[in-house]
Amino acid sequence: MLDSETKAVETPEDHAEELRLWLRLLTCTTLIEGEVRGRLRQRFDVTLPRFDLMAQLDKAPDGMTLSDVSKRMMVSNGNVTGLVERLVESGHLDRRTSETDRRVQVIRLTKLGRAEFRRMAAEHETWIADLFVDLTPKDVRELMRLLAKTKASAQKSAARRRP
Amino acid sequence: MLDSETKAVETPEDHAEELRLWLRLLTCTTLIEGEVRGRLRQRFDVTLPRFDLMAQLDKAPDGMTLSDVSKRMMVSNGNVTGLVERLVESGHLDRRTSETDRRVQVIRLTKLGRAEFRRMAAEHETWIADLFVDLTPKDVRELMRLLAKTKASAQKSAARRRP
DNA sequence: GCCGATTTCTTTAGGCTTCAAATAATTGGC
C-alpha cells in the first residue's frame, strides 16, 4: 500500500467543514439570542442577562450562592456581582450573607422578582416555540442528540488544554 | 370524536422540548465561544470581536463598508464604529471615505492586518477541529442540515414580528 | 492554636454591546 493512499497523512488537514459548522452554530445562536433580547426589551423592558439570572434562581427556591450562579451561567464572578447588585437595587432579588460561611452570599428571588419572572417566562416560552416552529419533533430530538455530543466533545477538548 | 381526543387544543401548549433545545444550543455556543476567546487572548492577545471583524475583511479584498460589516457580524452600527477605530489605531485596518458617496467609509485589512490574521486563522482552524473532534463526518453533515433548517425557521419567525 | 493554601466575593481597568438620538450626505419627486 502506498503512502499516498493512507488517509492523506501528509496533506495539511482540511477542517473547512468543522469551521463552517461552527459559523452556522454561531449564526443560529446569535440570531435567536438577538430576537429574544429584543422582545424582552420591548415587552418587559428587561435585559437578557437579568432574565437569565432570574431563570436560574427560579429553579432554586432555597437560593444560590454567587459562585453557583456564575458557574451555571458560564460568566465571570465579577459579572455576577454587578448583575446581582442591580437586581437587588430594583427589588427583584434578596441577598444575604450565609450564616455558616461569611464569605458566601446567598441570593433568592423576592416575591416581586418571582412574579415578574413567571410572567415573562410564560411569554418567553411561546417566542422560543415560534422561533423553532418549522422543526419537526424528530428534528428537535436529533438536534438535541447531536448538540449533546458536540457539548461533550468541546468539554473534552477544553479539558485537554486546561486539565 | 371527542374534543379531548383532538390534539389537545384546550391544554396550554407545552413547549418544554423547544426550550431545552434552545438552552442546549446556547450552552454549546457559549462553551465553544469562551474557549476560542480564551485561546485567542492567550496565544495572540487579541479579542474575539477583533478576530471576527478581520475574518470578514479577509474575505473581501476590495474592502467593505461599515454597514456591510455590521450586517454580516449581526451587531449594531455603533459597535462597529468603535471596533474599527481601535483596529485602525493598532495598524491592522485601513479606512477611507468612499469617492462616490461621502457618507460611506470603506475599510480594508492592511498588510500587517492580513498577515496577522492569516497566522491566527490557521491556528484557529485547528482549535475548532479539535473542539468538534468527536463528531463523525455524518454528524457534521446532519448538524449542518438541521442548523440550516433552524436558521430558516428563526428568520421567518423574526420576519413575522418585524416585517 | 497557628499559618499557608484555598475559596468566595469585590474591585478595577479596559473593552464590547445596545439603543436612541444626532449629524451628514444622498436620492427622488416635483
Next chain:
DNA sequence: GCCAATTATTTGAAGCCTAAAGAAATCGGC
C-alpha cells in the same frame, strides 16, 4: 433646483463582560 425622506455613520449613556488583583473568611496540616 429644492426639499422631504432615506441612508451611513457617529456619539452618548447605560449596561454587560472579562481578566487580574485584592480583601476577607475558611480549611487543613501540624
